[in-house]
Amino acid sequence: MTPPVEELTGVTPVDSVNPGIDELIANSARNRQNPPPSDQTMIINMGPQHPSTHGVLRLVIEVDGETIVGMAPDIGYLHTGIEKTCEAKFYQQVVPMTDRIDYLCPMTNNLAYCLAVEKLLGLEIPERAIYLRVLFNELTRIQSHLVWLGTHAMDIGALTVFLYCFREREDLLRIFEAVAGQRMMTSYVRVGGLSVEPPRDIYDRIRTFLKNFPAHVEEYEGLLQTNPIWVNRLKGVGHLSAADAIALGVTGPPLRASGVDFDVRRDMPYSGYEKFQFNVPVSDVGDVWARYIVRMQEFRESVKICLQALDGLPEGHIVADAPKIILPNREQMKTQMESLIHHFKIVTEGFGVPAGEATSSVEAPHGMMNYYVVSDGTAKPYRVHMRNPGFATLQALETMCKGRLLADVVAVIGSIDIVLGEIDR
């Protein structure tokens, strides 16, 4: 039984967390002086290129037979210096950079960044933009979870689910394309609102998708949960206790699957989430199966939130009333001198943001995502730091895999749903 969250602190019972690669190799039994024959272990490099790692991740694994006795993740192969690049851009030019952090949830990244800048600016966002942001964020969550489910199932060997998931994901990408003009790198959320008003017929298409989607979730569950291979490779594998999860900085579905009932959307609402009714799925088992169940429930909760956002969608503007920050639309720019001047100034000089620092925190599909933006009063951010969920979750990989078989690593990596782009940044 999991103790209540209040009693859990950061002190972990794990004796040594994440040794370095050199230490792992140097201390491995094979390299010790005269190890007994029964104590022979072997170092295996999994990656940097491996079909199950969903990016460029190298895992140095020490195995005794097939049992894992040590592991050291090695990251940094994708490092693009995106935080450094942000410092050389205007505030509005950073939005397309945030798309590239995590190709599965660009809208969530856009939103997190814009919330931090809006906090610095003190902007008030119109209701319609808030509802649309929530709607598209939840659709992004469904899209991201679909890729997780598809690739996780494919890693285990269930190819049909992968094809089905990508079929539904395609519907969502077409909706994003109609709304933002882009399938993946949407850049749809802007500082102060949204980039364009969605086309009129999009709401019917979203409703049709949401109407059909729960049946698809049941279809996936029917395919997977009656499959003994799937069940046996997930149940009891990759166990992570609640205390370990908190100590190692795990967030999002893996944290909730370990029994910690915390969701940023419900507990520290942002962007109007306090107006929506939804449940936060929690399981206290903490294995790969629990993470699977939690995410499958999140599918249904996201559908609920999307329907509420569609039903409650108010009329009005999609951008805040701040002409010096928000680009005027094309029509205004061509007919009004003031708008033309604002357009020219914003594009060439950007807009100044009051000095200070702000953190925004959102519940991304993979976990809690924070943007820490520091302004020195100029038109370029002085510092943008992204706290992405995968970076910390990767620290828990060793704890989850120790004592399990090498083949279980594939199942565990699938269950924590990492995207290396957000980890290396």
Place this chain on the structure above:
Amino acid sequence: MYDPASAIKGKQAVFDAHPDNAAVKALANLATDAKFDRAELTITVAGENIIAAAKAVQQAGYNFFEDVTAVDWYPSDPRFQISYSILSHKLKQRVRLVVRLDGDAPSLDSITSVWPSANFYEREVFDLFGVHFSGHPNLRRIMMPEDWKGHPLRKDYPVEGYR
């Protein structure tokens, strides 16, 4: 809407306005400065007190270490600002602990003994800013190659690198 009047600055003002806040209570003796700006609580502590401050806020209920990062205020002195972001699952609040370090040989105690999740984040700050964390179990570069020269996120490091 952001109200500048709500931005309470200065240690005494913050501590008078939020006497019941758990972090304010816990850090009453350690804080050198504090501000409450845009509904975010930022408390500055001295570098040598960081472990004591971490333990104090942890006991006050801030159980979840989110991240640590740095800001390089080059060329002002003290140059580096190390920002720790710590969350409480129970209180549903976060506090930002700030340490200012000078630029010559920035060094700080590692708080991995308090929160093991600081491991990767401290390595990242070490790699990209060159801040040394003493007592860290495995302080090596994490993003850049081992033989990389310089620390890319410092302000005196050019955006396009050295040619």
